[in-house]
Amino acid sequence: MSDKAILEINGSKHEFPLVRGTENETAINIKTLRSDTGGITTIDPGYKNTGACESSITFLDGEKGILRYRGYSIEELAEKADFLEVVYLLIFGNLPTQEQLDKFHTDIKAKSIVDDDVKKILDAFPKTAHPMGVLSSLTSALTAFNPTSVNVDSEEDMYNTVVKILGKFPVLVAWTMRKKQGLPLDYGDNSLGYVENVLKMMFRKPNEEYVQNEILVNALDKLLILHADHEQNCSTSTVRIVGSSHAGLFASLSAGISALWGPLHGGANQAVLEMLEAIKADDGDTKKYMAKAKDKNDSFRLMGFGHRVYKNFDPRARIIKKAADEVLGDLGVEDPILDIAKGLEKEALEDQYFVDRKLYPNVDFYSGIIYRAMGIPTEMFTVMFALGRLPGWIAQWREMRLRKEPIGRPRQMYIGETLREFKSINKR
Numbered sequence: 560m561s562d563k564a565i566l567e568i569n570g571s572k573h574e575f576p577l578v579r580g581t582e583n584e585t586a587i588n589i590k591t592l593r594s595d596t597g598g599i600t601t602i603d604p605g606y607k608n609t610g611a612c613e614s615s616i617t618f619l620d621g622e623k624g625i626l627r628y629r630g631y632s633i634e635e636l637a638e639k640a641d642f643l644e645v646v647y648l649l650i651f652g653n654l655p656t657q658e659q660l661d662k663f664h665t666d667i668k669a670k671s672i673v674d675d676d677v678k679k680i681l682d683a684f685p686k687t688a689h690p691m692g693v694l695s696s697l698t699s700a701l702t703a704f705n706p707t708s709v710n711v712d713s714e715e716d717m718y719n720t721v722v723k724i725l726g727k728f729p730v731l732v733a734w735t736m737r738k739k740q741g742l743p744l745d746y747g748d749n750s751l752g753y754v755e756n757v758l759k760m761m762f763r764k765p766n767e768e769y770v771q772n773e774i775l776v777n778a779l780d781k782l783l784i785l786h787a788d789h790e791q792n793c794s795t796s797t798v799r800i801v802g803s804s805h806a807g808l809f810a811s812l813s814a815g816i817s818a819l820w821g822p823l824h825g826g827a828n829q830a831v832l833e834m835l836e837a838i839k840a841d842d843g844d845t846k847k848y849m850a851k852a853k854d855k856n857d858s859f860r861l862m863g864f865g866h867r868v869y870k871n872f873d874p875r876a877r878i879i880k881k882a883a884d885e886v887l888g889d890l891g892v893e894d895p896i897l898d899i900a901k902g903l904e905k906e907a908l909e910d911q912y913f914v915d916r917k918l919y920p921n922v923d924f925y926s927g928i929i930y931r932a933m934g935i936p937t938e939m940f941t942v943m944f945a946l947g948r949l950p951g952w953i954a955q956w957r958e959m960r961l962r963k964e965p966i967g968r969p970r971q972m973y974i975g976e977t978l979r980e981f982k983s984i985n986k987r
C-alpha cells in the first residue's frame with residue numbers, strides 16, 4: 560500500500576505522507592499543506608473528515624459498531640469491570656491491580672470535600688436553572704478554591720487535580736440535584752464504593768437511613784462505563800481545545816460540560832424522554848413523529864437516532880436496551896414509555912429514510928428510560944452523562960498535555976466583504 564498521497568493543484572504535484580494507526584486507519588498528514596502550496600488550506604465543516612489528533616485512548620469503528628477503551632471491548636468492560644476500574648484504565652492506560660485501585664480510590668476520597676463557599680455560588684442560581692448550566696459553573700469555580708489545579712506542566716499537580724475532580728464532581732452532581740429538590744447539601748460516605756457513594760449523596764433523605772439497592776448500583780455502574788469515553792466527540796474536542804491553550808483542567812471540563820448540554824449531543828437523552836412523553840400524550844402516534852422527522856421543512860429530529868460516526872448500531876445502545884429491560888424488570892417498573900421507544904425503534908429500522916441514512920438508535924435513546932426508573936429527574940439525565948464522561952474528558956485532556964500538543968487554532972475560508980472605505984454616518 561502506498562505511503563504517500565499526491566495532490567495536483569494547477570499543474571503542480573504535492574506529496575503528503577500517509578500515516579497509519581494500530582487499527583489500520585489511514586490519514587493524510589497535511590501539516591505542510593499551506594507552506595508547500597503557497598497558502599492553500601482545507602475546509603471540512605463539522606470536521607467530518609478531519610482528524611484533530613493521534614490518541615491511544617479509545618478506538619471505535621462506526622461501520623462495524625466496535626467500541627474499545629485502551630483495547631478492551633465495551634461489551635467486556637460493561638460486563639466484567641466496575642466504573643472506577645474503567646476510570647483508572649482510561650486515564651492511566653492499563654487496568655489497575657487491586658493495590659493501584661485501592662490507592663487511587665483512597666486519593667480520590669481524601670480530596671472529595673468541596674469548599675463550603677461553593678454553596679454560596681449554588682445558592683445564587685434560581686431553582687429553575689438547568690442543572691447542566693449550574694454544573695458547568697460550579698466546575699469552573701473549583702479553580703478558585705484549588706489554585707494549583709492550573710499548574711498544567713507539573714505531573715504531580717496534574718495527578719492531584721485529577722483525583723480532586725473525581726472526588727468533588729459527584730458531590731457537585733448531588734448538590735445540583737438536591738438544590739432543585741430543596742434537600743440539604745451534604746457529603747457522601749468514604750466507607751462506600753464510588754458508585755454507591757454517588758447514589759447515597761443523590762438520594763439520601765435527611766430523616767431516613769439510606770439503604771443501598773444493588774440493582775441501582777449495578778445499573779448506574781454500567782451506564783457510567785458505557786458513557787466514559789468516545790474519542791473525539793464534540794464535548795471531548797472542546798475539552799481538548801480549551802486545554803490546548805494551557806487553561807486548567809477544571810476550566811476545560813466546564814467547557815466540555817457546556818458542549819455536552821446541547822440537544823444534538825449529550826442533551827439528547829433528556830430530549831428523547833421529552834419526545835417519548837410527547838408521543839405518549841399524542842395517543843402513541845409514532846407515525847406522526849416519524850413523518851415530522853423526515854419532513855425537511857420541520858426542524859424536528861428523532862432524538863436518540865443517528866450518529867456522526869456510527870453508521871451501524873451504536874454498541875452502547877444495544878447494551879443499554881438490554882439493561883433497560885433487566886432494570887425495569889428487577890425494579891418491577893412497568894413503563895409504557897419503554898414500549899413506545901421499542902415501537903419507534905422498530906418503525907425507524909424499517910423506514911427507507913432512516914435505512915438510507917443509516918440512522919440507528921444511539922447511546923441516548925434508551926439511557927433515559929433507565930435513569931427515570933432509577934428515580935433520576937429528566938433534567939438530570941445529561942448531568943449523569945457528564946458524570947460518566949468525566950474520566951474520558953480527563954484522559955483525553957491529560958493525553959493532550961503529556962503529548963505537548965500545540966494550541967488548537969483552525970483556519971477558515973473568508974467569504975465576507977473585500978476592502979472598502981469608511982463612510983461617515985451622514986454619507987451612509
Ligand code: SDX
Nearest residue numbers: 789792823824825827852860861862863864865866867916
Ligand atoms: C451523542 O460524536 C459522538 O461520539 C457523540 C456521542 C458521544 O458518546 O460523545 O455518541 C453522544 O451525542 C449521540 C448523538 C445524540 N444526538 C441525537 O440523538 C440528536 C439526533 N441526532 C442528530 O441530530 C444527528 O444524527 C447527529 C447530530 C447525531 C449526527 O448528525 P450528522 O452526523 O451531522 O448528520 P447530519 O445532520 O448531516 O444528517 C445526515 C442526514 C440528514 O438528512 P439529509 O440532509 O441527508 O436528507 O440524516 C438526517 C439529516 O437530516 N438525520 C436525521 C437525524 N439524524 C440525522 N433525520 C431525522 N432524525 C434524526 N435524528
